[in-house]
Amino acid sequence: MSAITCMCSASAQIGNHFGNAEMDRFISGLMNRMTLQEKLGQLNLPSGGDLVTGPVQCSPLAESIRLQKIGGFFNVLGVEKIRELQRVAVEETELKIPLVVGMDVIHGYKTVFPIPLAMSCSWDPEVVERAAEIAAAEASADGICWTFSPMVDIARDARWGRIAEGNGEDPYLGAVLAEAYVRGYQGDDLRNSERHIMTCVKHFAFYGASESGRDYNIADMSRIRMYNEYMAPYRAAVRAGAGAVMSSFNTVDGVPATANRWLLTDLLRDEMGFEGLLVTDYNSIGEMDTHGVAPLKEASVRALNAGTDMDMVSGGFLNTLEESLREGKVTEARIDEACRRVLEMKYRLGLFDDPYKYCRPERARKELFTEEHRAEARRIATETFVLLKNDDGMLPLKRQGRIALIGPLGDARNNMCGMWCSTCDPERHGTLLEGLRAAVGNQAEVVYAKGSNIYYDEQLERGAVGTRPLQRGDNRQLLEEALQVAAESDVIVAAVGESSEMSGESASRTDIRIPDAQRDLLKALQATGKPIVLLLFTGRPLDLTWESANIPAILNVWFAGSETGDAVADVLFGRVVPSGKLTTTFPRSVGQLPLYYSQVRTGRPDGNPDAFDRFQSNYIDCRNDGLYPFGYGLSYTTFEYGEMTLSAETMPEGGTLEVRVPVTNTGAYDAAEIVQLYIHDRYADIARPVKELKGFQRIFLKRGESREVTFTLTSEALKYYNSQLEYGYDPGEFQVMVGPNSRDVQTKTFRAE
Numbered sequence: 001m002s003a004i005t006c007m008c009s010a011s012a013q014i015g016n017h018f019g020n021a022e023m024d025r026f027i028s029g030l031m032n033r034m035t036l037q038e039k040l041g042q043l044n045l046p047s048g049g050d051l052v053t054g055p056v057q058c059s060p061l062a063e064s065i066r067l068q069k070i071g072g073f074f075n076v077l078g079v080e081k082i083r084e085l086q087r088v089a090v091e092e093t094e095l096k097i098p099l100v101v102g103m104d105v106i107h108g109y110k111t112v113f114p115i116p117l118a119m120s121c122s123w124d125p126e127v128v129e130r131a132a133e134i135a136a137a138e139a140s141a142d143g144i145c146w147t148f149s150p151m152v153d154i155a156r157d158a159r160w161g162r163i164a165e166g167n168g169e170d171p172y173l174g175a176v177l178a179e180a181y182v183r184g185y186q187g188d189d190l191r192n193s194e195r196h197i198m199t200c201v202k203h204f205a206f207y208g209a210s211e212s213g214r215d216y217n218i219a220d221m222s223r224i225r226m227y228n229e230y231m232a233p234y235r236a237a238v239r240a241g242a243g244a245v246m247s248s249f250n251t252v253d254g255v256p257a258t259a260n261r262w263l264l265t266d267l268l269r270d271e272m273g274f275e276g277l278l279v280t281d282y283n284s285i286g287e288m289d290t291h292g293v294a295p296l297k298e299a300s301v302r303a304l305n306a307g308t309d310m311d312m313v314s315g316g317f318l319n320t321l322e323e324s325l326r327e328g329k330v331t332e333a334r335i336d337e338a339c340r341r342v343l344e345m346k347y348r349l350g351l352f353d354d355p356y357k358y359c360r361p362e363r364a365r366k367e368l369f370t371e372e373h374r375a376e377a378r379r380i381a382t383e384t385f386v387l388l389k390n391d392d393g394m395l396p397l398k399r400q401g402r403i404a405l406i407g408p409l410g411d412a413r414n415n416m417c418g419m420w421c422s423t424c425d426p427e428r429h430g431t432l433l434e435g436l437r438a439a440v441g442n443q444a445e446v447v448y449a450k451g452s453n454i455y456y457d458e459q460l461e462r463g464a465v466g467t468r469p470l471q472r473g474d475n476r477q478l479l480e481e482a483l484q485v486a487a488e489s490d491v492i493v494a495a496v497g498e499s500s501e502m503s504g505e506s507a508s509r510t511d512i513r514i515p516d517a518q519r520d521l522l523k524a525l526q527a528t529g530k531p532i533v534l535l536l537f538t539g540r541p542l543d544l545t546w547e548s549a550n551i552p553a554i555l556n557v558w559f560a561g562s563e564t565g566d567a568v569a570d571v572l573f574g575r576v577v578p579s580g581k582l583t584t585t586f587p588r589s590v591g592q593l594p595l596y597y598s599q600v601r602t603g604r605p606d607g608n609p610d611a612f613d614r615f616q617s618n619y620i621d622c623r624n625d626g627l628y629p630f631g632y633g634l635s636y637t638t639f640e641y642g643e644m645t646l647s648a649e650t651m652p653e654g655g656t657l658e659v660r661v662p663v664t665n666t667g668a669y670d671a672a673e674i675v676q677l678y679i680h681d682r683y684a685d686i687a688r689p690v691k692e693l694k695g696f697q698r699i700f701l702k703r704g705e706s707r708e709v710t711f712t713l714t715s716e717a718l719k720y721y722n723s724q725l726e727y728g729y730d731p732g733e734f735q736v737m738v739g740p741n742s743r744d745v746q747t748k749t750f751r752a753e
């Protein structure tokens, strides 16, 4: 390997560079006046209890604030309440230290955007940044100054419900979008802006690799894989200046991340240059006891010594570290360092300048769920839908005749937003039925039938729908009604899939097909012979083998937020042309998981994907590839890719190579296309992925318009971490691939010097 960059020197330049002399002086002055207990108080982050985001452990906040036993809190809803708690902190305590107020603002606050996995399918950092900016503007108007977002965990196992919360399977795209989130939430002058809030990048690290897709499970992987496949989004978020990082629930190399010194100090601080605040996940210091690693007091020592600054919920730092200090197990210097980080965060948020900066009830009255924000959410949602199938140009639908909207998600007001939207008010959201009716006006009729429950089994359904239950009906009667409505209609739109809470935290599944009752409904509707469109709601990639073989049109709308009804109607009737592309491979079977396009080459590649090949790396009963590949998504128009050209056959050391491809809109609609570039390293120190995304461009072409898309490939794109974890590349042969998705690419070869 040549062109090696030492990891440490490469990362020494990164970092947040928050520090400034004035802040240091201010905080030192403050800390000189603080007792040990008051410092430990700053490290304590309890949950308020208006929202439930973990096993319930609420604390009486006002009393703890008066006693200066907390540095902040989360899960309290409403600016008036938050303002009062802030008042207690700055007017009824001696030190007058303001509190940080956190919340899981994941995809919007009152105006809700599509779930993050859907957002990533826009492949549009501007859209992601804008959504985060609006979420920050609304949350900040309602008392919140800190969001536990973005989640940047790479996820490749659709069984894991939290795949919905991230940007999909690819580290390159994940890194681009991680930066966009940080920019959107934090803006460029956090201290002086009352409309931006601090981010908390999570979950550090590798939580997306939860074994078997079961939540809170261990994640075990080689350093090579960590560095090459999982690390880039965390690094990018840190480089973009993320103010905080949350450690993850899982173990890393056997040690819970919460207390993993290599992870939190050697890697995050020393190598990545992170200078912000490091907070645990919910009670994860307490959970080290259940991991069988250490009871609370010892766990607190290990978490602090590993580099943790703030303890979410467990209370271990507040209640046990004084004794551990006396016993010599922790140092005062380390406690001071953690306390300083909490105070720095407050300083950077401008809370010492004005503790009520985020507590302006007049802003909350005017700036939440505004027409402007909702219009943006509607526009953005349309960019996230992925058209998976459209035989004979069945979509867009015409606004004419009688349209049957059938399925339990067609008129489910409380189920449009998807997971993590506990701050929103679903009663203010439109349903799909309302959206479609508004779009057709009096040009067509839309009739609705629920058609089925989510699951046949009532108990299974209760678990699946969680806090957003749907009215259940008699299975047989629902189906009969639906068939009646279908018989009297010209076209069927089937709104089926997962309910909101079937993905997200604590929502793992082993069967990733559309739930049974809805699958049968779909089969019965298909058997009528009427034209049918599947409008798919889901928070994860599903096994759509039957649907893909039998339903002519499939539009995946994920969970699109508060404006779902109108946004879906916009695309269904062609006011907007779909342009989203998948950021996770859709499998053919749950048995393929984990599944992702950038798999590492084996010594026995699958030579014949159409038949089983003994002694090759394949299955007896299933192909290796997914049903819908990473990067895939159709449009109402068609795009033709001309021949790719390279500016040279060789990329000189430290030089660049231009890759050009002409793209033409050959169909009947003006539309956006996402052009993708992949590379493959032919020979390297370690086995390398069959392809890796290294560039993409979202372009807009009018009907008949052509454009030459140019990518500038630099040697940076060729680099990887070798078996010694050195970062660089091996001179030699590379392939470069360009196409509309990760499967349908054209390939050229070049040499890198």
Ligand code: NOJ
Residues within 6 Å of the ligand: 053, 054, 104, 148, 202, 281, 282, 505
């Ligand atoms: C646990 C989740 O893992 C984390 O993502 C979330 O931010 C916290 N709970 C706080 O609600």
